[in-house]
Amino acid sequence: MDYNGGSIIVMGGKNCFAIASDLRFGIDNFTVEKKAPKIFKINEKLFIGMIGLFGDISTIRQILDYKTSIYSLKKSEKIKPFGFSNMLSNLLYHHRFAPFLVETIIAGLDEKNNLFIESKDILGAKSASSDYATIGTCSESLYGICQIFWKPDMNGEELFKTISNCLILGLNRNCVSGWGGIVHLVSKKGVTSKLIQTRMD
Amino acid sequence: MDTIISLNGKGFGISAIDTLSFKSFLITKNNLNKFIEIGKNKFLAVSGYPGDVIQFTDFLQKTIQLYTLKTGLSLSTRSVANCIRKELSDCLRKSPLNINLTLIGFDKIYGSSLYFIDYLGTLQRMNYCIQGHSSLILSSFLDRYYKKEMNLAETLNILKKCSDIIKTRFL
Numbered sequence: 001m002d003y004n005g006g007s008i009i010v011m012g013g014k015n016c017f018a019i020a021s022d023l024r025f026g027i028d029n030f031t032v033e034k035k036a037p038k039i040f041k042i043n044e045k046l047f048i049g050m051i052g053l054f055g056d057i058s059t060i061r062q063i064l065d066y067k068t069s070i071y072s073l074k075k076s077e078k079i080k081p082f083g084f085s086n087m088l089s090n091l092l093y094h095h096r097f098a099p100f101l102v103e104t105i106i107a108g109l110d111e112k113n114n115l116f117i118e119s120k121d122i123l124g125a126k127s128a129s130s131d132y133a134t135i136g137t138c139s140e141s142l143y144g145i146c147q148i149f150w151k152p153d154m155n156g157e158e159l160f161k162t163i164s165n166c167l168i169l170g171l172n173r174n175c176v177s178g179w180g181g182i183v184h185l186v187s188k189k190g191v192t193s194k195l196i197q198t199r200m201d
Numbered sequence: 202m203d204t205i206i207s208l209n210g211k212g213f214g215i216s217a218i219d220t221l222s223f224k225s226f227l228i229t230k231n232n233l234n235k236f237i238e239i240g241k242n243k244f245l246a247v248s249g250y251p252g253d254v255i256q257f258t259d260f261l262q263k264t265i266q267l268y269t270l271k272t273g274l275s276l277s278t279r280s281v282a283n284c285i286r287k288e289l290s291d292c293l294r295k296s297p298l299n300i301n302l303t304l305i306g307f308d309k310i311y312g313s314s315l316y317f318i319d320y321l322g323t324l325q326r327m328n329y330c331i332q333g334h335s336s337l338i339l340s341s342f343l344d345r346y347y348k349k350e351m352n353l354a355e356t357l358n359i360l361k362k363c364s365d366i367i368k369t370r371f372l
Contacts, residue, residue: 004323025323025325027319030336030337030340032317032325032327032330033317033325033327036325053321053323054319054321054322054323054324054325055286055289055290055293055319055321055322055323055324056290056322058286058290058322058323058324059287059290059322062283062287098294
């Protein structure tokens with residue numbers, strides 16, 4: 001996980017969620033690019049974030065694009081978070097003995113606008129949470145930081161401030177993640193995306 | 202390991218690569234051409250083990266030419282980059298190829314684009330990139346002196362300064 005670097009936080013609020021990642025792409029300790037977000041949109045209310053080997057991230061993203069398109073053509077409806085999560089776990093475990101070296105996090109709102117946050121390890125083991133989840137190189141310290149700052153039932157603006165603060169604090173002490181951050185705020189009204197300034201090193 | 206320096210200029214992309222071919226410590230050829238053209242508006246600068254390079258790039262060049270002949274459509278740079286990435290990614294877990302490439306292409310809609318492709322199947326679109334061991338030395342120089350939308354003379358100047366630095370500081 002430390003080879004290419006990166007960190008992602010997901011936080012849940014009142015019928016909304018925010019997902020934030022850093023923008024660094026590096027090879028070991030050398031920074032190659034500073035504009036590489038690791039969050040991808042599946043549909044208006046479903047986002048996936050991935051940390052690990054960049055090649056495997058692209059491969060998984062292309063496979064998931066294909067599978068969700070086939071699903072929406074066959075069923076004439078968008079895929080729901082629970083089904084998408086099962087599909088991803090299946091895909092990851094399918095390569096049990098030559099796994100994709102990627103940790104993933106899924107954040108979505110289902111039809112009733114209830115929160116769905118799930119993080120997975122490289123073999124697809126699920127870990128659902130109702131408040132926040134983090135993956136990446138500074139995930140341990142981010143868990144501690146989020147525990148202090150997260151409050152239940154935050155609205156969009158409070159959630160944005162909290163998640164930005166947590167991301168900045170976490171990235172300050174970690175050299176393999178950083179170079180700016182991007183935050184997507186998703187509620188039933190739509191998606192707002194903002195870039196945040198962090199320590200640029 | 203070879204060095205590839207690539208820059209995006211105003212409506213064009215430029216790349217410099219060294220022309221040495223070596224076998225452990227012996228230099229066997231010093232005018233080897235390591236650029237491969239794909240279609241009319243794209244080219245690849247490739248570095249890596251010579252056997253793997255020739256095998257992979259031949260396959261790629263001919264596959265894309267076959268696609269163009271079959272369908273009559275020309276592929277955009279982004280499609281070619283993703284095609285190359287997928288091939289490398291598939292090879293990674295079967296028979297890994299130690300090849301690093303930079304793809305530079307020009308499309309009428311997007312202008313010129315530069316893609317960095319790693320031997321692990323990493324794909325990243327960038328404005329300037331350096332591959333090889335001299336990336337550690339030259340990246341900071343390009344961070345300072347690269348500007349967007351440079352003309353040909355300015356980019357040639359930068360490439361000349363880069364080669365001077367390599368001659369001083371690199372084996």
